[in-house]
Amino acid sequence: MSKLAKDKVMPLEAAVKTYVHDGCHMAIGGFTINRNPMAAVYTIIRAGIKNLHLYVHSNGQAVDELIGAGCVAKVEIAYGGSGKFAATCIRFRKAIEAGLLQVEDYSNYQMTLRFLAGAMGVPFLPTRSSLGSDIVDKWGFSEGLRRSDPKLPNRKLTVLDNPFEDWGNTEKVVLVPAITPDVTLLHVQQADRAGNCRIDGLSFADVEQAKASKHLVVTCEALMEGDALHENAHHNQIPFIHVDAVVHVPFGAYPTACYQHYDYDPAYLKAYAVAAKDDEKYKDYLDTYVYGVADHQTLIERIGTERMDGIKADPRTGYAANLDRR
């Protein structure tokens, strides 16, 4: 479908089948326990897609579930954690310690600059972050691996003397290479049929990730009909020209939060953390909550109205005030 098409609405399974393939390079929006594109992630897991190469800055639940289900071969990442629920993502940690996952470490700002470079169409961007650190000195991906994959730059990063001498009171900079994912997955509050997106609250690096990507799959809480998002368009962050597929998935970020719609589900994330620590329990978790449901709506129904009502966002604050998070 053309990126200029006016109606890109399709079922989630079809969007995943069209744009996410074994071995593809994929970026995920959101941040730790907020606005992760969970419905899309669970669909990828159910579709049995393998050997993904992931690009994220700070991600939690989505990355951990993709890794836990065995979908990921390599990840370029700044942070794998789910806040107080898992200071380090548990399946991420286990996979690295078992030698099952190849990792390249950057900082959050560096990953954001890499997406921005991809969006801008420049090969790299400079920063002073990480000078003197092992992020500069230790490279997770071998030279051989980098040469074997035409989608990877030949270096992790490089340090350059400031060509403008002392301009900006800066002697050297670290150049970080652009990222051009095959596909990016985002979950947003509002999108229209063409793909115009409106994000409430923090946008994290979603906009840079969206614009860096060859393809973009957007799931949304509310599918806005007609010209609704052309009103007050200054509240939109992503114009439709970057979007390939729009999928209406209420609660599409669950069990992570979606500002103004629902909070993260502490019960789910805590139970997940317990299951993730044990391979048998984790298999049961996947069988029950991922493979054991046909789609995201079935998962939401299984969780039940009472729990979903409990995490409903209070319109004043945008989160579930007084939610028991202990």
Added chain:
Amino acid sequence: MDYTLREMMTVVAAREIKNDDIVFCGTGISMLAAMAAKSINAPDCVIFFETGAIDAALEEIPMAVADSRVMYHTASSGGLLDAFATMQNPTTGQKVIGILGAAQIDIFGNLNSTVIGDYFAPKTRFSGSGGGCDVASFVPRSMIFMQHEKRKFVKQLDYLTSPGHLDGPDGRRKAGLPAGGPELVITNMAVMRFDDTTKQMYLDGVYPGIEPQAVLDQMQFSVDISRAREVLPPSAGELAILREKCDPQRLIL
């Protein structure tokens, strides 16, 4: 006065925050310290998060820097690029104090939050830098929360994630980093600071009832203990604010 060590650590950190500081917070106790400062001694300080939230109201304690609780009643809700611009901007960046934590720290305040063991075959993997390396690289002042344990205060980091003073007084300049680096380390036993001349850690204060030697016993490297004084414990007023206003559910405390 009964208080826990976490309460002590939080209050000690809050006291370091000045009324005209812009405070960069991570997850957990650092968030609580900033919230406590705002309620106790620095009502006008501005809290911001790497996720792009500037001056959130923080009616409830966030469980992560991306928690929707950081998005409520902000001055500006942007993204990561905005947050990292705030700490690099020549004007606002100079006001920023960062609060960090790590799995390992060395005598120059360099931090490891990536791996224990060989990076290429780690014994234990941690979350990684997140914005930690960025804030440690950019801002003029930072404080670090640590647990005082021998395996955490190490002679040699397994991985240098976030630069402190690197190898000494000239370390940051030689590496090309802006001036700055960590000012203090707050632990469950003591407060450590960095000597102006050597940039090496020294014992600045111990909590009531703790001997300086007991602190040294929990470190792989030795530090100057001659300047150590006793740190003032939290007052009843500070504790009440911390318990009743900042963290009534005791999510962090």
